[in-house]
Amino acid sequence: MQNKLIVVTGPTGSGKTTVTEYLNEKYGIAQVITHTTREPRSNEQNGKDYYFETNESFQNNHYLEQVEYSGFHYGSSYEGLRRAWLKSPVASIVLDTAGAITYANKLGDEVAIVFLHVTNVEVLKHRLLKRGDNVDIVERRLQSPEYKRDLHLPKQLKPDAIEITNDDWKMARIKIDNLVKQIKNEIEWN
Ligand SMILES: Nc1nc2c(ncn2[C@@H]2O[C@H](COP(=O)(O)OP(=O)(O)O)[C@@H](O)[C@H]2O)c(=O)[nH]1
Numbered sequence: 621m622q623n624k625l626i627v628v629t630g631p632t633g634s635g636k637t638t639v640t641e642y643l644n645e646k647y648g649i650a651q652v653i654t655h656t657t658r659e660p661r662s663n664e665q666n667g668k669d670y671y672f673e674t675n676e677s678f679q680n681n682h683y684l685e686q687v688e689y690s691g692f693h694y695g696s697s698y699e700g701l702r703r704a705w706l707k708s709p710v711a712s713i714v715l716d717t718a719g720a721i722t723y724a725n726k727l728g729d730e731v732a733i734v735f736l737h738v739t740n741v742e743v744l745k746h747r748l749l750k751r752g753d754n755v756d757i758v759e760r761r762l763q764s765p766e767y768k769r770d771l772h773l774p775k776q777l778k779p780d781a782i783e784i785t786n787d788d789w790k791m792a793r794i795k796i797d798n799l800v801k802q803i804k805n806e807i808e809w810n
Pocket residue numbers: 629630631632633636637654655656658685686687689694695696714715716717718719720
């Protein structure tokens with residue numbers, strides 16, 4: 621049996637975390653925990669949602685890739701991926717589109733890329749505010765070049781990525797279920 625990594629990417633608020641939590645709860649798909657220097661949100665836990673780092677401690681890890689997103693550092697490690705694959709042959713990771721391109725290039729057929737988006741981008745801001753994000757942080761994020769970039773699927777990912785419109789969670793979930801079915805067949809995982 622092979623390993624597979626489901627890379628979930630797309631703009632902020634599009635439902636990346638929702639998808640990885642669903643994959644974990646319904647299919648036992650382990651999440652790769654990444655590192656960030658941004659502040660935890662009120663419902664987030666260190667070691668579960670992220671490893672929350674200072675600018676200094678962030679430098680102490682070995683990254684497969686790292687990026688800056690809206691003024692903060694984010695990075696993911698081979699160790700994190702190995703830890704997730706030890707738990708389940710299929711793992712998932714949430715990345716910005718730059719990270720998704722790096723993973724597609726480095727891991728090739730081992731990754732399945734899911735690009736989430738919504739039909740009306742105004743919806744994203746409402747979702748972030750409803751999620752309880754700080755208003756100033758949301759405004760800054762929506763002005764960032766990374767946010768604008770991630771609204772669109774990069775051309776490098778177009779041939780392979782599965783695009784899912786997450787206007788309606790029930791509809792999106794069906795597409796996620798189909799993807800898992802496909803992966804299970806491919807790597808003979810039950
Ligand atoms: N390339 C890369 N992107 C990451 C990593 N961890 C998180 N991200 C991305 O960083 C962006 C900001 O994440 P976050 O602050 O949690 O905001 P959210 O997308 O609104 O939940 C999102 O696009 C994440 O997918 C990482 O290790 N590498």
